Amino acid sequence: MKKLLFLILSISTISFFGQNLDQKKDVKVGVVLSGGGAKGFAHVGALKIIEESGVRIDYIAGTSMGSIIGGLYAAGYNARELDSILKTYDMQDLLQDKLPRSASNFYQKENDGKYSVILPIKKGKIGLPSSISKGQSIFDLFSRLTEHVHEIQDFEKLPIPFFCIATDLETGEEVVLDKGFLPEAIRASGSFPSFLAPVVIDGRVLVDGGLRDNYPIEKLKEKGVDYIIGVDVQGTLHKYDDLGTAPEVLMQIAGYQMYQDIEKKVALTDVYIKPDITNYNDFSFDKAIELVGVGEKGAMNHIAGLENIASQQTVKRPHNSIRSFEIGETFYIKEITIQGNDHYTDEYCLKKLGIRSGEYITHSDFYDGINALSATKNFKSIMYKFVQVDGGIKVEFNIREETSSSFVKLGLHYDDLYKSGVLLNFTKKYAFFNNDFLSADVVVGDNFRFNFDYFIDNGFNWSFGINSRFNSFEKSFFVQNAPPTREEELFQVKVPVQYNDFTTRLYFQTTLKNKMALRLGVEDKLLRVYTNELVEGDSKKLFFEDNNYFNLFGQLTFDSYDVQFFPKTGFFFNTNYIVYLLSTDKYNNFDSFSLLYGRLGYAYTFIDRLTLHLISEGGITIGSSNNQIFDYFLGGNNENFVNTFVPFYGYEIGDLSGPGYLRSALTIRYELFKNQFVSFTGNFARTDDDLWNNGKIFQDTRSGYAFGYGINTFLGPIQLKYAWNPDNKENFWYFNLGYWF
Numbered sequence: 237m238k239k240l241l242f243l244i245l246s247i248s249t250i251s252f253f254g255q256n257l258d259q260k261k262d263v264k265v266g267v268v269l270s271g272g273g274a275k276g277f278a279h280v281g282a283l284k285i286i287e288e289s290g291v292r293i294d295y296i297a298g299t300s301m302g303s304i305i306g307g308l309y310a311a312g313y314n315a316r317e318l319d320s321i322l323k324t325y326d327m328q329d330l331l332q333d334k335l336p337r338s339a340s341n342f343y344q345k346e347n348d349g350k351y352s353v354i355l356p357i358k359k360g361k362i363g364l365p366s367s368i369s370k371g372q373s374i375f376d377l378f379s380r381l382t383e384h385v386h387e388i389q390d391f392e393k394l395p396i397p398f399f400c401i402a403t404d405l406e407t408g409e410e411v412v413l414d415k416g417f418l419p420e421a422i423r424a425s426g427s428f429p430s431f432l433a434p435v436v437i438d439g440r441v442l443v444d445g446g447l448r449d450n451y452p453i454e455k456l457k458e459k460g461v462d463y464i465i466g467v468d469v470q471g472t473l474h475k476y477d478d479l480g481t482a483p484e485v486l487m488q489i490a491g492y493q494m495y496q497d498i499e500k501k502v503a504l505t506d507v508y509i510k511p512d513i514t515n516y517n518d519f520s521f522d523k524a525i526e527l528v529g530v531g532e533k534g535a536m537n538h539i540a541g542l543e544n545i546a547s548q549q550t551v552k553r554p555h556n557s558i559r560s561f562e563i564g565e566t567f568y569i570k571e572i573t574i575q576g577n578d579h580y581t582d583e584y585c586l587k588k589l590g591i592r593s594g595e596y597i598t599h600s601d602f603y604d605g606i607n608a609l610s611a612t613k614n615f616k617s618i619m620y621k622f623v624q625v626d627g628g629i630k631v632e633f634n635i636r637e638e639t640s641s642s643f644v645k646l647g648l649h650y651d652d653l654y655k656s657g658v659l660l661n662f663t664k665k666y667a668f669f670n671n672d673f674l675s676a677d678v679v680v681g682d683n684f685r686f687n688f689d690y691f692i693d694n695g696f697n698w699s700f701g702i703n704s705r706f707n708s709f710e711k712s713f714f715v716q717n718a719p720p721t722r723e724e725e726l727f728q729v730k731v732p733v734q735y736n737d738f739t740t741r742l743y744f745q746t747t748l749k750n751k752m753a754l755r756l757g758v759e760d761k762l763l764r765v766y767t768n769e770l771v772e773g774d775s776k777k778l779f780f781e782d783n784n785y786f787n788l789f790g791q792l793t794f795d796s797y798d799v800q801f802f803p804k805t806g807f808f809f810n811t812n813y814i815v816y817l818l819s820t821d822k823y824n825n826f827d828s829f830s831l832l833y834g835r836l837g838y839a840y841t842f843i844d845r846l847t848l849h850l851i852s853e854g855g856i857t858i859g860s861s862n863n864q865i866f867d868y869f870l871g872g873n874n875e876n877f878v879n880t881f882v883p884f885y886g887y888e889i890g891d892l893s894g895p896g897y898l899r900s901a902l903t904i905r906y907e908l909f910k911n912q913f914v915s916f917t918g919n920f921a922r923t924d925d926d927l928w929n930n931g932k933i934f935q936d937t938r939s940g941y942a943f944g945y946g947i948n949t950f951l952g953p954i955q956l957k958y959a960w961n962p963d964n965k966e967n968f969w970y971f972n973l974g975y976w977f
Contacts, residue, residue, distance in 0.1 A: 262550040266295040266461035268453045268505075269302030271446035272469035273428070273518025274527065276301025277322060278511040281531025282467040283315040289539060290546035291465070296398045297456040299445040302467075303400030303425035304378070307418055310391070310398035311382045319528055321381070327521040330373045331432075337799055339607035342745075342753040343691060349800045350647050350659060350677070350977040352951045356640035363640075371423060371432040372610045372618060376603060378419035379620065386621045390415050397459070400425040401445030401452050405434055410448035412455065413437075417621055428518075433616060436636065453501045463545050466505035467531070469513050470498065507541045509534050566598050570628030576635040579666040580614060585633070587695020588612060590749065608750055612693075614638055614665065641665040648951055649974035653709055653874045653889060655682035659977050679977065683709045687977075697746065704740040707878045711735065713869065713890025730888075731767050733780070737878050738762040741789070755791040759814075760784065763879075765865050781865040783826070786818040797839060801953045802905065802913050802946060804847050808837035816861070829859030831866070831880065845907035850900070855880065857895040857925070868897040870921055873957060873970035876977060885919050886940020886961030888968065894923030911948035917941065938963055942970070951975070 267286070269279045279302060286293070298306030308318060340348065355362050379386075391398045391414045399414035402424045413421040416437060424435035424442040434441045449455075450470055457464065502508050511534030516523055535542070572593050574582050589605035591597055609618055616636040623630040647659030657679045667674040669692060677687040685708060691701040712730035743757025765781040790813045797806035811834030819826040833855030841847040855868050868880045872889035882899060884892060901919035908914055920939045942959035952975030960967035 263462035263545070263548045264294040264460065265291055265545060265549070266297065266456045266459060266464045267293050267306070268451060268456050268464060268466045269296070269298040269306045270451045270466070270468045270470050271298075271300025271302050271426075271444065272450075272513070273301060274327075274520040274523065275469040275511075275513045275516050275518060276305060277524045277527035278469050278513060278531030278534065279305040279467050280315055280318045280322065281528040281533070282509050282511065282535040283309060283318070283531075284528075285532055285535035285539065286465060286542060287315050289542035290549075290552065291542055292546070292549050292552060293396055295456060295459050295461055296396055297400065297452050297459075298398075298425070299401040299450050299452055300426045300428070301469075303422045303445065307398055307400060307422035308378075308381060310394045310396040311385050311418060312395045313381070322524045322528065325377065327524055330377060331369055331371075331521060333369045333371070333373045333610075335373070335607050335611050338750060338796065339604070339611040341608075341612070341693070341750050342747060342793065342795070343689070343693075344611065345795055345800070347675070347689075349952065349975045351645040351661060352648060352975065353646040355644045355646075357642035357644060358640055362644055366430075367433040368431050369433065370610075370616060371427065371435075372606075374426075374432070375419060375423045375617070375619065376606055378423055380599070380603065382418050383622055385418055387623055388418070391418065391421075394418070399452075399455070401449050401455075402427075402435075402437075402442040403445055403447040405429070405441040405443045408448070410445070411440065411442060417619070420619055435617070451498065451501045453504050457504065463506045464504065465507045465509065465542070465545070466502075467509045467511070467535070468498075468502075469511060469531075507538050507545070509538055511535075566596055567622075568596050568628035569593050569631055570625050571630040572633070573630070574633040574635065576633075577637065579637060579641075579670050581670055583697075584671045584693065584695050585609060585635070587697060591631070638665075647975055647977055649972070649977055651874055651876070651972040651976070652970055653711060653872060654679075654685070654876070657681035657683065657685070657977070677977065685977075699745050699747075701743050701745060702741070703743070705738075707735075707737045709735055711889050713871075713888070713893075733765060733767050735878075736762075736764040743789075751796055752794045753792070755789075755793075757789060759787045759789055761787060763865070781863060783822055784820045785816050788815045788817060789813065797837070802847075802907075802948060803837075803839040803849065804841040806839055808835070810835050816866075823863075825862040827860060827862060829857060829861045829866075832856050832858060833868070833880070847903075847905045847907075849903040849905060851903075852898075852900045853882070854898040855882075855896060861895075864893065867893045867895050868923065869893045870897060870899065870923060873955075873959070873972065874976075884921055884938075884940060885917055885942040885957070885959040885970075886966070886968070887938070888966075892921060892923045892938060895925045897921060897923045913944075913946045913948075915942075915944040915946065917944065 269276070283305070296306040296310045305318065309315070337345065355364065357363070385394060388394055399412055400421055402411045402413055403409070404411055413425065420435060420437060424437060425445045426432065427434055427442065428444045434443050436442070451466065451468060453464060453466060511530045513527070513530060516527060520527070569591060570593060572586070572591065574585055577585060586592065588609040590608065591602065591605055606618060609615065614637060616638055619634045621632050623632060641664060643663045645661035645663060649659065650656045658681055660678045660680070662676050664674045666672060671694060672690070672692045675689040679685040685706055687705040689701065689703050691699065693699050710732065712732045739759055739761045741757050741759040743755050745753055745755045747753045762784045763781050764779070766777045766779040768775050769778050792811050794807065794809040797803040797808055812832070814831045816829050833853070835851065835853035837849070837851045839847055839849045857866070866880065868882060869890040870882045870884040870892040871887035872883055873885065874883055874889070877883070881889070882897065884899060899919060899921040901917055903915050903917040905913050905915040918939065918941050920937050922937050924936070938961065940959060940961040942957045944955055944957035946953055946955040951973065953972070955970070955972050957970040958967065959970060
């Protein structure tokens with residue numbers, strides 16, 4: 237009996253210790269990913285090798301770029317999917333918040349291209365922007381990539397537990413983010429001051445965690461992991477001669493804190509992977525794919541240590557692909573909530589977003605709406621999350637409005653008509669009512685001009701606007717009572733004319749998805765056109781036009797060009813109808829008449845950088861104006877003509893004129909280098925009161941041609957063109973600098 241009891245006890249003891257030995261064989265592994273700006277793309281390559289070694293990752297911690305890569309990995313992406321994301325998106329464009337032009341409203345499409353510098357007014361003083369980028373496009377990407385975990389508030393419950401580090405901008409305290417909204421948390425951890433705007437979470441203004449702890453290994457140790465694999469892409473402090481730019485100086489200052497405890501942290505790391513990033517810096521975002529390879533190479537140097545850790549893990553949990561978690565491309569919006577909007581109504585936001593509860597929407601349409609709301613530049617941040625509810629999705633918006641409502645804007649321009657001009661602008665948002673803005677342009681230079689806009693923007697509902705502008709220029713062109721014959725036109729002497737137009741419009745406008753706009757209204761136009769002549773030794777004004785007109789107008793515009801200048805794709809259509817109803821009629825010759833004119837444009841890039849850009853336009857006069865000043869005047873290179881002036885290469889401004897016109901221009905444009913273009917244009921036109929000429933529309937057609945070279949700069953386009961026409965063998969040089977205004 238004693239022997240039997242001893243045998244049972246021995247077997248039990250062996251079994252107990254055997255089970256404990258089996259339990260001890262499985263070990264938990266944590267991975268810590270450092271910050272390092274663009275160098276953090278190397279984390280993706282390192283994770284590839286860690287996966288291939290068989291290591292099961294049980295916890296991830298990261299700071300800055302390490303938090304972004306680590307957060308997405310913890311959300312369910314594997315390393316190869318992260319690599320694919322880097323190849324899909326242009327990180328430089330995302331970081332600069334570059335939005336497609338289609339996101340801008342019509343006012344922005346017409347006016348934002350005028351300003352080279354925009355400065356906020358803060359507490360009555362002109363200031364500087366708080367950051368280069370708002371980071372909205374980055375958040376949008378993070379949000380879309382993590383939709384499947386939007387409802388997870390505790391990061392311990394992610395597919396892989398996770399936390400990241402941020403810094404409280406106001407106190408300098410370190411903040412551990414292990415709960416909340418994942419895309420918001422990783423966006424905050426990577427907000428390098430002055431480069432990306434801070435993120436407000438629970439009332440705390442958070443910036444880059446690297447300022448406090450750029451390699452949070454101690455806190456990962458507290459999570460009870462047995463081994464820690466560290467991937468460190470931090471740089472080192474540089475000599476003064478190697479600090480050539482302001483961002484490099486800022487990174488040097490931040491490095492004082494980042495690098496001071498690194499030796500201690502390395503000692504706590506079981507497998508320390510340090511990729512060779514000496515040829516890269518924090519802003520090498522264009523080298524993302526190269527850096528993935530650098531990370532792979534760095535991790536391969538430690539493959540033996542990684543495989544040793546993997547051999548001690550008895551549970552081989554596969555890392556799921558994100559495809560296991562994706563939701564449908566189309567989803568049903570059951571409910572929408574908006575918080576944080578004080579000066580912009582819920583209706584305004586929803587109209588800009590283009591969404592409504594009780595409707596299905598695609599992902600692409602939803603994010604187009606986010607771009608449209610962001611493009612208004614009325615909001616610092618637009619945070620949103622998807623919450624599953626019975627019957628569909630609840631979308632929760634938490635937005636922060638811009639604290640600066642007033643701005644000073646500047647522009648610079650030179651062209652052959654208006655000559656030099658400096659544009660000064662004052663813009664005030666929510667000046668009198670919610671959703672409104674006021675903008676006043678003053679151009680000082682060779683020709684004084686101004687433009688005033690007030691607009692109440694109700695999104696895609698009918699909106700109301702007031703526009704008042706004054707244009708003035710001096711130019712020699714023909715002004716006479718009857719159109720000249722071909723022979724007369726070639727030999728007449730041009731008349732130096734002072735042209736002044738003061739127009740005020742009141743209108744209603746409705747738009748469709750920021751592509752089409754219909755504008756209906758009334759206008760008051762004061763037109764004064766005269767030349768100075770000497771009468772008995774004194775200068776006297778000889779007026780060709782000096783009347784005030786009351787008009788009705790309608791304008792329909794469609795604009796899908798990808799960019800304002802040098803478009804590569806898209807379609808443009810604009811038609812205007814103006815009825816001149818009443819006049820002060822100083823010359824007793826006024827009869828009501830109408831002007832109808834429009835333009836079609838189409839751009840298509842079919843061979844790499846080679847673009848064809850076709851423009852066709854025309855105008856007619858319905859009735860008789862009894863004054864040639866209302867004829868259509870063709871000639872010159874300008875894009876900022878008023879009234880019935882139309883550009884036409886190969887002729888001077890106003891050289892061709894008539895009560896009606898047809899014009900077509902075909903431009904072949906090639907992008908030699910980024911934002912540098914060479915072009916050839918041929919344009920053809922007829923000016924007559926009988927445009928169709930009994931079907932002989934090519935009879936008496938005038939032609940002109942131009943070679944051009946252009947550069948897109950932050951000041952706007954810089955263009956030089958040489959033009960000529962075969963009709964009278966004239967040639968011209970056209971030059972313009974900066975945005976047209």
